[in-house]
Amino acid sequence: MAIEIEQPCVGLSKVAVSETHGEDSPYFAGWKAYDENPYDETTNPSGVIQMGLAENQVSFDLLEKYLEEHSEASSWGKGSVSGFRENALFQDYHGLLSFRKAMASFMEQVRGGRAKFDPNRVVLTAGATAANELLTFILADPGDALLVPTPYYPGFDRDLRWRTGVKIVPIHCDSSNNFQITTPALEAAYSEAESMNIKVRGVLITNPSNPLGATVQRSVLEDILDFVTRKNIHLVSDEIYSGSVFSSSEFISVAEILEARQYKNSERVHIVYSLSKDLGLPGFRVGTIYSYNDKVVTTARRMSSFTLISSQTQHLLASMLSDKCFTENYIKINRERLRKRYDMIIEGLRSAGIDCLKGNAGLFCWMNLSPFLEKPTREGELALWNSMVHEVKLNISPGSSCHCSEPGWFRVCFANMSEQTLEVALKRIHNFMVKKRSE
Amino acid sequence: MTQTRSRRTQSSEPDEGTKPATSSGGGTAMRVIVPLQGVVQGRGGLVLGSVIPCALFYFLQLYLKRHRRDPNPPPSPPSPVGSSSPEPSPSAGQLAEVSVLPRSLSRIHLSPRGAGGPAYVSGRANLILKGGDSPYYVGLKKVSEDEYDELGNPDGVIQLGLAENKLSLDLVRDWLVENARDAILGGGGSCSELSISGIASYQPFDGLMELKMAVAGFMCQVMGNSVSFNPSQIVLTAGASPAIEMLSFCLADSGNAFLVPTPFYPCLDRDMKSRTGVEIIPVPCRSADNFSLSITALDRAFNHAKKRGLKVRGIIISNPSNPVGNLLNRATLYSLLDFAREKNLHIISNELFAGSTHGSEEFVSMAEIIESEDIDQNRVHIVYGLSKDLSLPGFRVGVIYSFNENVLEAAKKLTRFSSISAPSQRLLISMLSDTRFIQKFIEVNGERLRRMYSEFVAGLKQLGIKCTKSNGGFYCWADMNGLTSSYSKKGELELWERLLNVAKLNVTPGSSCHCIEPGWFRFCFTTLTENDIPIVIERIRKISKNCKSHC
Helix, strand or coil: CCCCCCCCCCCCCHHHHCCCCCCCCHHHHHHHHHHHCECECCCECCCEEECCCCCCCCCHHHHHHHHHHCHHHCCCCCCCHHHHHHHHHCCCCCCCHHHHHHHHHHHHHHCCCCCCCCHHHEEEECCHHHHHHHHHHHHCCCCCEEEEECCCCCCHHHHCCCCCCCEEEEECCCHHHCCCCCHHHHHHHHHHHHHCCCCEEEEEEECCCCCCCCCCCHHHHHHHHHHHHHHCCEEEEECCCHHHECCHHHCCCHHHHHHHCCCCCHHHEEEEEECCCCCCCHHHCCEEEEECCHHHHHHHHHHHHHHCCCHHHHHHHHHHHHCHHHHHHHHHHHHHHHHHHHHHHHHHHHHCCCEECCCCECCEEEEECHHHCCCCCHHHHHHHHHHHHHCCCEECEEHHHHCCCCCCEEEEECCCCCHHHHHHHHHHHHHHHHHHHHC | CCCCCCCCCCCCCCCCCCCCCCCCCHHHHHHHHHHHHHHHHHHHHHHHHHHHHHHHHHHHHHHHHHHHCCCCCCCCCCCCCCCCCCCCCCCCCCCCCCCCCCHHHHHHHHCCCCCCCCCCCCHHHHHHHHCCCCHHHHHHHHHHHCECECCCECCCEEECCCCCCCCCHHHHHHHHHHHHHHHHHCCCCCHHHCCCHHHHCCCCCCCCHHHHHHHHHHHHHHCCCCCCCCHHHEEEECCHHHHHHHHHHHHCCCCCEEEEEECCCCCHHHHHHCCCCCEEEEEECCHHHCCCCCHHHHHHHHHHHHHCCCCEEEEEEECCCCCCCCCCCHHHHHHHHHHHHHHCCEEEEECCCCCCECCCCCCCCHHHHHHCCCCCHHHEEEEEECCCCCCCHHHCCEEEEECCHHHHHHHHHHHHHCCCCHHHHHHHHHHHHCHHHHHHHHHHHHHHHHHHHHHHHHHHHHCCCEECCCCECCEEEEECHHHCCCCCHHHHHHHHHHHHHCCCEECEEHHHHCCCCCCEEEEECCCCCCCHHHHHHHHHHHHHHHHHHHC
16 A cells, blocks of 8 residues: 655645635626536527627627738738748737737727827737736735726726735715716725725726726716826726727717816826727737826836737738728727617616616616615625526626625626527516516 | 847846835835934934934935926837827826835825826836846847848848747748638638637637647647647746746745746846746856756755745746756756755746757656656646747747646636737647648758757857857857956956947847856857858957957
8 A cells, every 4th residue: 555645735826826816706607607508599599698798799790801801911921021020020019010000090080089099109918908907017016006986897806906916995886876986986985095004006997887888977087087186196097898889979088088188197097998899809819008108108018028919910900900991880880789789688678677777888788686686785686696697597797796886786798699699688587577576 | 038129119128137126115215214323323312313314304305306396398209210200299298207215205295285296106117117228138229220131231230139030930931821811710711601700709818729739739749759748738828928927926926036047048037027026046057067957056045045034936947948058958857856846846947949959969848757757746837939949929829838737727817918819829720730831840940950050159169269069049158258358247248248339249148147157148040041150250250359459
């Protein structure tokens, strides 16, 4: 019989074993349920429908058409010998100039030309997740905090905190004013941090908001800018859904406000953007930091060595995004289709007796099931969520994973499926509500 | 390990010897005040000893604050030289000088409202910004400003400071030109089969399984088919730099340390330390041993670290080594494993150049050593990538190969910050699965590497410059002490400067690689063509003539 010798365990770091990756929360548990039993129209019609993933599949055909007609974008063609050589070896953290120009111009288009973007301030990262983490590394030291309005995207707990050691202090928003950020709420969050002896380094907002699916109003943006200037802290505006606003005129970017103020005090403002939502290309891993602060641009560039975008992808997208004809058309049609989907889901939910927050952007709606909770508590919300996932077989995201202070709200994504699937989902909800009312 | 090669501008990077991040706020201030207190306390007693330094401190803050208020001209945006940027950047940010003492402290003392002045940037960021102009990065910048071209710029700076392989790009290019389009979109020729959802939607962050399988196969092929790699032990990252950083994050806490034999490649400092707070403890290797790893030296360094109160978490080796080009033999690898077992450490084996051997010695991967050892597998992690062996640094493909389930789990989650672009993954799956092409590539590339290496070393020999016997990598490690004015770091840097500015050759001085012996230089020859070699030798000869007459 072999003698068992106990080996000292080779240890791992705190980062490696910490729970901050958050992958054990309900947000991800729902995904698991979907992974184990995914809905398929023909092969698995009773499976779980994924409504917890904010992915945009409504405009794939436009992208396919482009790539088909412009095959030189995806290869190098027999003529461009030097083009390939440069591309294969290109690992410069400045990124391809042509691609940065294309990104800057696309960001301008998405804002209806109401703000200008300088390609030299564009820093490329492999996705907005990396961009948010990078900015956090740059703006805050371990133990410092960022103020983030609730409800917020569950991934922030991981992206902003895990490796950086930075904390999130919530800015509480509630349904009394449609979850808008107010100056008293900002001040309260700041004071809360101060009372815990935590240094606040900045405010991070998402505009349009995830999970609310609504744009931030101009007056609120002005208030936030005034607040961060007063406190001498940073403002990060995550605008990854800016191209998914149903009507172009309703989105105000912080860039516009800065332009109106002639860029006074702008060196504290940084914008995060990505092609994952607006262009439906999350697999490409394309994110960007746009900063009005030279030091931040320089540092972010150098740090982006850890998260560069493949030169081949930059090359491919540079030509696509520079094609103004294509991008204008895409933005317009994408908006229309998203609005149509939104109307469809709102109508469907209304006929089932469910109200949603008035939204105007994004790939999801913010659904109010608080009247139907057994108990108006987090437990009540999770119980209802459990039924949604396991009985109704819909993966939706509970407000508590978004740190919403009021129980009963849920985020429901509608752009990552076909219209038929959405019909099926709405029907299931309808039946569930009917059953619930008769109980 | 990305090397930055800007076409037009090059920003300076942190010096390899940067200190670990000091805590912001009180830390720096205390380092000024405490010694001051000591000085004053000797004469003036406790009260004066505290009041005077604090008063000085207060007035210093006031002084700095006043001067920070001075209007500065708006800085121009970081724009590439020569680009047409007719209108000034919209940013009118008033960027004052970075003061040594942190802003937050002054805010408390002087202006509670804190209006005006630049917003705070973290300690980590400041280190990256302040980072000195190490020769490694200065050289790269010089090349980008004035790059040699046989016809267009024959007097330009020749690049010998970047471990990049251009020898076989033509093979890769030809393959891509023929196959790229179908490879990316997976089209079978007919339009209706174009499936963008395959590449557009969210993919597993740690890489597509097909790519892991293809990479596992490639690793096996390129390492001589002596060991097989299991795709489910692979985590793919956007380049080898994040792979190393991720392992750093997973295996060590901030303030812990890794033992690293010197000389090591210049970018390791940044990759390992800049955001993790981890320390590198150099383990010197000497020319007398041909710069090979000595377990005695490892042991000594480990004990020394322990005395200083540093917790050592692991050892990082590179095999083939960069910059020397040594292969670690079986005996050494076994000894290393014994040492790691004895001290309960991890081993990170950076095998980035495994497929770029050109000598007669056989390459042995750590994976082969550990194959038969069940108990120690948890401590071994291999870093690999396609930047060197496949000449595709632009595509950003790095590999963490580990036998430790927990490390793989943690690393997988971290890949969300550093994932490979899906279309590039598809392209590479196609390319790597074309085993006939890969075989041809390995053969032809190996042949070209061998040829360039022997020609270049022979060229240096003509000048009386000896190189260590190297078996792998894109470079040779040369003893240039015959040309230096003194056997010191100063002499080495003087020579480096003459090589760069007079001979117009960008080479990497040993001090950038933390080499303990001065006068050694790394020459990368894979960025040259055969015609360039005599030109390089001639340029060295010219300055060596001058050197001999003046030294």
